[in-house]
Amino acid sequence: xxxxxxxxxxxxxxxxxxxxxxxxxxxxxxxxxxxxxxxxxxxxxxxxxxxxxxxxxxxxxxxxxxxxxxxxxxxxxxxxxxxxxxxxxxxxxxxxxxxxxxxxxxxxxxxxxxxxxxxxxxxxxxxxxxxxxxxxxxxxxxxxxxxxxxxxxxxxxxxxxxxxxxxxxxxxxxxxxxxxxxxxxxxxxxxxxx
Numbered sequence: 001x002x003x004x005x006x007x008x009x010x011x012x013x014x015x016x017x018x019x020x021x022x023x024x025x026x027x028x029x030x031x032x033x034x035x036x037x038x039x040x041x042x043x044x045x046x047x048x049x050x051x052x053x054x055x056x057x058x059x060x061x062x063x064x065x066x067x068x069x070x071x072x073x074x075x076x077x078x079x080x081x082x083x084x085x086x087x088x089x090x091x092x093x094x095x096x097x098x099x100x101x102x103x104x105x106x107x108x109x110x111x112x113x114x115x116x117x118x119x120x121x122x123x124x125x126x127x128x129x130x131x132x133x134x135x136x137x138x139x140x141x142x143x144x145x146x147x148x149x150x151x152x153x154x155x156x157x158x159x160x161x162x163x164x165x166x167x168x169x170x171x172x173x174x175x176x177x178x179x180x181x182x183x184x185x186x187x188x189x190x191x192x193x194x
Contacts, residue, residue, distance in 0.1 A: 001194045002026055006037070006055040006065035009091075011150040018174055019183045020064075023190065034058045044068060044081060044119035045131045052123035060125050062194060064186070068118035068179055070152045072100070072140055074107045080117075083152065093151050097144065101155065104140060112140045116156060116165075120182035122190055130189045134181030136165075149173060 002024045005016055013027040028034055037054040041047040044067040051065035069083025079086040079100065087095035104112060115138065121131040137159045144154035146166025153166035158176055165173055174180045 002061055003190065003194075004028070004031065004055050004059045004061050004063045006051040006063050009150075012066075012179075015170070015174065015177075015179060016064075016066075016183060018170065019180050020187055020190070022187070025064075028055070031055075031059055039067065039081065041067070042081065044117055045121070045133065047081060048119040048121035049123065049129055049131055052121040053127075053129065056123040056125045062122065062124050062190070064120065064122050064183075064190070066118050066120045066179060066182065068116065068182075070100070070114060070140075070156065071117055072104065072112075072114040074104055074111050074113075075100075097152055097155060100140070100152065101142065105142070109139070109142075114138065114140050114156070116152075116178035118178040118182040120179070120186045122186060122193065124193065128193060130186070130193070132182055132185040132189070134178045134183070134185060136176060136178040136181065 005025050005027050008028045017025050037051045039047040047067035048065045052063045055063035069080050071077040071080050084090055087099045116136040118134045119131055123129045139157045141155050146154050146164045149166045154164055156165050
Protein backbone atom coordinates (compact mmCIF):
# COMPACT_ATOMS: atom_id res chain seq x y z
CA UNK A 1 0.00 0.00 0.00
CA UNK A 2 1.35 3.40 -1.03
CA UNK A 3 1.15 6.15 1.53
CA UNK A 4 1.78 9.77 0.61
CA UNK A 5 3.95 11.66 3.03
CA UNK A 6 2.72 15.26 3.01
CA UNK A 7 6.07 16.97 2.63
CA UNK A 8 8.72 17.93 0.11
CA UNK A 9 11.41 18.13 2.81
CA UNK A 10 14.03 15.61 1.64
CA UNK A 11 15.48 15.18 5.14
CA UNK A 12 12.08 14.43 6.62
CA UNK A 13 11.18 12.02 3.79
CA UNK A 14 14.42 10.06 4.29
CA UNK A 15 13.90 9.97 8.05
CA UNK A 16 10.31 8.75 7.78
CA UNK A 17 11.16 6.13 5.17
CA UNK A 18 13.57 4.67 7.72
CA UNK A 19 11.03 4.82 10.55
CA UNK A 20 8.04 3.52 8.52
CA UNK A 21 10.11 0.97 6.62
CA UNK A 22 7.24 -1.52 6.37
CA UNK A 23 5.25 0.76 4.04
CA UNK A 24 5.82 2.23 0.59
CA UNK A 25 6.27 5.91 1.38
CA UNK A 26 6.19 8.48 -1.41
CA UNK A 27 6.66 12.20 -0.95
CA UNK A 28 4.86 15.10 -2.58
CA UNK A 29 7.57 15.24 -5.24
CA UNK A 30 5.52 12.51 -6.97
CA UNK A 31 2.45 14.79 -6.89
CA UNK A 32 3.56 18.15 -8.30
CA UNK A 33 -0.07 19.17 -8.76
CA UNK A 34 -0.63 19.19 -5.00
CA UNK A 35 0.21 22.61 -3.63
CA UNK A 36 1.47 23.51 -0.19
CA UNK A 37 -1.09 23.35 2.57
CA UNK A 38 -1.22 26.41 4.81
CA UNK A 39 -0.45 25.60 8.42
CA UNK A 40 -3.16 27.71 10.00
CA UNK A 41 -3.66 25.58 13.11
CA UNK A 42 -2.54 26.69 16.54
CA UNK A 43 -1.38 23.23 17.61
CA UNK A 44 0.89 20.63 16.07
CA UNK A 45 -2.06 18.21 15.83
CA UNK A 46 -4.26 20.72 13.98
CA UNK A 47 -1.54 21.42 11.41
CA UNK A 48 -0.71 17.74 10.90
CA UNK A 49 -4.38 16.91 10.32
CA UNK A 50 -4.84 19.85 7.92
CA UNK A 51 -1.98 18.60 5.76
CA UNK A 52 -2.91 14.91 5.93
CA UNK A 53 -6.55 15.54 4.95
CA UNK A 54 -5.64 17.88 2.09
CA UNK A 55 -3.14 15.42 0.61
CA UNK A 56 -5.44 12.39 1.06
CA UNK A 57 -8.25 14.21 -0.74
CA UNK A 58 -6.06 15.44 -3.59
CA UNK A 59 -4.08 12.23 -4.09
CA UNK A 60 -6.83 9.70 -3.42
CA UNK A 61 -4.33 7.77 -1.25
CA UNK A 62 -3.80 7.47 2.48
CA UNK A 63 -1.71 10.41 3.64
CA UNK A 64 0.59 10.87 6.58
CA UNK A 65 1.66 14.29 7.77
CA UNK A 66 3.40 15.73 10.72
CA UNK A 67 3.90 19.06 12.30
CA UNK A 68 6.79 19.41 14.63
CA UNK A 69 8.93 21.98 16.24
CA UNK A 70 11.01 23.11 19.14
CA UNK A 71 9.28 24.36 22.28
CA UNK A 72 11.64 26.38 24.49
CA UNK A 73 10.62 26.78 28.12
CA UNK A 74 12.19 30.26 28.46
CA UNK A 75 10.13 31.42 25.46
CA UNK A 76 6.84 30.09 26.85
CA UNK A 77 6.89 27.15 24.46
CA UNK A 78 7.81 29.12 21.36
CA UNK A 79 8.75 28.88 18.57
CA UNK A 80 6.40 25.85 18.74
CA UNK A 81 4.16 25.62 15.68
CA UNK A 82 6.08 28.56 14.20
CA UNK A 83 9.46 26.76 14.34
CA UNK A 84 9.92 26.44 10.55
CA UNK A 85 9.14 30.13 9.99
CA UNK A 86 10.39 31.67 13.25
CA UNK A 87 12.62 34.18 11.45
CA UNK A 88 9.84 35.13 9.03
CA UNK A 89 10.92 32.97 6.08
CA UNK A 90 9.60 29.41 5.97
CA UNK A 91 12.35 26.80 5.97
CA UNK A 92 15.35 29.10 6.53
CA UNK A 93 16.97 26.81 9.10
CA UNK A 94 20.03 28.98 9.68
CA UNK A 95 18.05 32.20 10.20
CA UNK A 96 15.57 30.43 12.51
CA UNK A 97 18.37 28.92 14.59
CA UNK A 98 20.29 32.21 14.82
CA UNK A 99 17.20 34.18 15.85
CA UNK A 100 16.36 31.65 18.56
CA UNK A 101 19.93 31.74 19.91
CA UNK A 102 19.83 35.55 20.00
CA UNK A 103 16.53 35.50 21.87
CA UNK A 104 17.85 33.24 24.63
CA UNK A 105 21.44 34.53 24.73
CA UNK A 106 20.98 35.92 28.26
CA UNK A 107 19.12 32.87 29.59
CA UNK A 108 21.27 30.85 32.03
CA UNK A 109 21.99 27.23 31.09
CA UNK A 110 19.79 25.87 33.88
CA UNK A 111 16.76 27.61 32.33
CA UNK A 112 17.33 26.47 28.73
CA UNK A 113 15.05 23.46 28.88
CA UNK A 114 12.77 22.59 26.05
CA UNK A 115 11.49 19.80 23.90
CA UNK A 116 11.06 18.76 20.35
CA UNK A 117 7.38 17.91 19.78
CA UNK A 118 5.85 16.08 16.82
CA UNK A 119 2.22 15.37 15.99
CA UNK A 120 1.88 12.67 13.34
CA UNK A 121 -1.44 12.28 11.55
CA UNK A 122 -2.94 9.72 9.20
CA UNK A 123 -5.88 10.67 7.00
CA UNK A 124 -7.68 8.36 4.59
CA UNK A 125 -9.55 9.66 1.54
CA UNK A 126 -12.75 8.54 3.32
CA UNK A 127 -12.11 11.12 6.06
CA UNK A 128 -10.96 8.68 8.76
CA UNK A 129 -8.19 10.28 10.79
CA UNK A 130 -5.81 9.47 13.63
CA UNK A 131 -3.18 11.61 15.32
CA UNK A 132 -0.49 10.80 17.89
CA UNK A 133 2.26 12.84 19.52
CA UNK A 134 5.92 12.26 20.33
CA UNK A 135 8.08 14.38 22.62
CA UNK A 136 11.86 14.53 23.12
CA UNK A 137 12.85 16.60 26.17
CA UNK A 138 16.25 18.25 26.40
CA UNK A 139 18.24 21.46 26.56
CA UNK A 140 19.04 24.23 24.09
CA UNK A 141 22.76 25.04 24.01
CA UNK A 142 24.40 28.35 23.10
CA UNK A 143 26.21 27.43 19.88
CA UNK A 144 25.56 24.91 17.07
CA UNK A 145 27.40 21.57 17.10
CA UNK A 146 27.21 18.75 14.56
CA UNK A 147 26.32 18.46 10.91
CA UNK A 148 23.67 15.73 10.84
CA UNK A 149 19.96 16.40 10.88
CA UNK A 150 18.30 19.71 10.06
CA UNK A 151 16.45 22.61 11.64
CA UNK A 152 17.30 23.12 15.31
CA UNK A 153 19.19 19.81 15.65
CA UNK A 154 22.62 21.52 16.07
CA UNK A 155 21.52 23.35 19.26
CA UNK A 156 19.40 20.69 20.98
CA UNK A 157 20.86 18.18 23.46
CA UNK A 158 18.42 15.36 24.31
CA UNK A 159 17.88 14.56 27.96
CA UNK A 160 20.41 11.95 29.12
CA UNK A 161 22.94 12.70 26.36
CA UNK A 162 25.81 15.16 25.94
CA UNK A 163 25.58 15.35 22.15
CA UNK A 164 23.25 17.48 20.06
CA UNK A 165 20.77 15.71 17.81
CA UNK A 166 22.99 16.92 14.94
CA UNK A 167 25.86 14.90 16.41
CA UNK A 168 23.86 11.67 16.55
CA UNK A 169 23.89 9.13 13.74
CA UNK A 170 20.66 8.76 11.79
CA UNK A 171 19.89 5.49 13.60
CA UNK A 172 20.58 7.01 17.03
CA UNK A 173 18.38 9.99 16.26
CA UNK A 174 15.55 7.86 14.86
CA UNK A 175 15.58 5.75 18.03
CA UNK A 176 14.87 8.71 20.34
CA UNK A 177 13.53 11.58 18.23
CA UNK A 178 10.15 13.19 18.70
CA UNK A 179 9.33 12.29 15.10
CA UNK A 180 10.52 8.71 15.58
CA UNK A 181 8.41 8.35 18.72
CA UNK A 182 5.32 9.79 17.02
CA UNK A 183 5.64 7.73 13.84
CA UNK A 184 6.42 4.51 15.71
CA UNK A 185 3.19 5.13 17.65
CA UNK A 186 1.35 5.81 14.38
CA UNK A 187 2.76 2.77 12.57
CA UNK A 188 0.46 0.13 14.16
CA UNK A 189 -2.53 2.44 13.57
CA UNK A 190 -1.59 2.68 9.89
CA UNK A 191 -1.24 -1.11 9.71
CA UNK A 192 -4.63 -1.58 11.39
CA UNK A 193 -6.50 0.88 9.17
CA UNK A 194 -4.88 -0.17 5.91
